[in-house]
Amino acid sequence: MVNKACKTVLIVDSVEKAVKFYTEKLTFDIVELKANKEDNNQIISFALLKKFKFFLILRTPKVEELAEFSFIKRCTSRGVGIFIIIKKGLDKFYSRCTKKGVHIITEPKESTESGYKIFSVKDPYGIKLTFGQPIEDFKKEYKEFCGLSLSKTDETGRTKKESEILEEMVKHLKGYGILRRFAKKFAKRWLKNK
Numbered sequence: 001m002v003n004k005a006c007k008t009v010l011i012v013d014s015v016e017k018a019v020k021f022y023t024e025k026l027t028f029d030i031v032e033l034k035a036n037k038e039d040n041n042q043i044i045s046f047a048l049l050k051k052f053k054f055f056l057i058l059r060t061p062k063v064e065e066l067a068e069f070s071f072i073k074r075c076t077s078r079g080v081g082i083f084i085i086i087k088k089g090l091d092k093f094y095s096r097c098t099k100k101g102v103h104i105i106t107e108p109k110e111s112t113e114s115g116y117k118i119f120s121v122k123d124p125y126g127i128k129l130t131f132g133q134p135i136e137d138f139k140k141e142y143k144e145f146c147g148l149s150l151s152k153t154d155e156t157g158r159t160k161k162e163s164e165i166l167e168e169m170v171k172h173l174k175g176y177g178i179l180r181r182f183a184k185k186f187a188k189r190w191l192k193n194k
Contacts, residue, residue, distance in 0.1 A: 007048070007055040008082055012125055015044045018058045021124055022049050025100045028056065054084045081128040085116075090133035094119050110135055145190065148172040166191065 012018045022028040034046035047058040086093060094108050105120040105128060116132035123129060143150055148169065153159055166187055173183035 007057050009057040009059065010080075010125070010127065011061050012058055013060070015047050015058045015060055017124070019044065019047045019049070022051075022056065022058070025097070025102050026051065026121070026129075027096065031055070052084060052086050054082075056082075080126070081130060083130045083132060086131055086133045088133060090117055090119070090131060093131065097121060106130075145169050145187075146172065146176075162191065 010018070019030065019033075023030060028049040028051040030047065031050050032046075032048040033044055035042045036045045037043075045060050049056045049058065091108060094104075098104060103122045105122050106118070108117060108119040110117045111132075114132065115135050115138040117135055118130055118132040120128055120130040146169075150165060150169075151160070152165070166184070169187035169190070170180060170183045173187065174180060178186075
């Protein structure tokens with residue numbers, strides 16, 4: 001699911017270095033910058049960047065976050081990843097990234113699971129950025145829903161109505177403790193997108 005109202009926040013050691021990487025290597029646009037004065041020097045402490053329809057906030061840790069931030073930095077793999085949707089021009093963007101020396105993790109490939117052509121890069125902070133372009137006319141056959149095997153026919157070979165499949169999905173989600181109305185809403189949206 002894509003939430004267009006969200007902005008991703010990355011807490012980094014140096015916003016200046018991060019802005020340099022994201023603007024020069026990945027060609028993000030600067031929307032907003034804020035600087036603080038420390039020891040007679042101006043240091044950028046906040047940046048809002050944009051690429052395609054994706055917004056990224058870069059900021060330094062606040063005093064109350066320093067202990068947590070230093071622990072996260074010591075982890076060998078932060079396990080953080082961001083998926084950015086590109087409507088068109090993925091191959092062109094990929095070739096631009098390779099020319100600029102961006103660390104490419106995965107080459108462009110079509111993912112039949114997600115319905116996107118994707119490639120991944122890694123930023124200097126160990127964060128994986130996956131760029132995905134929707135595959136045209138992609139229609140995934142659904143067979144599994146959150147661990148539930150789905151079938152369009154029952155045991156006798158009779159074709160199930162969509163309402164029967166939906167009810168089966170809702171019942172399965174309720175087994176996870178999800179309220180019926182949320183389960184139904186999610187299942188309907190899932191079926192609509194398939």
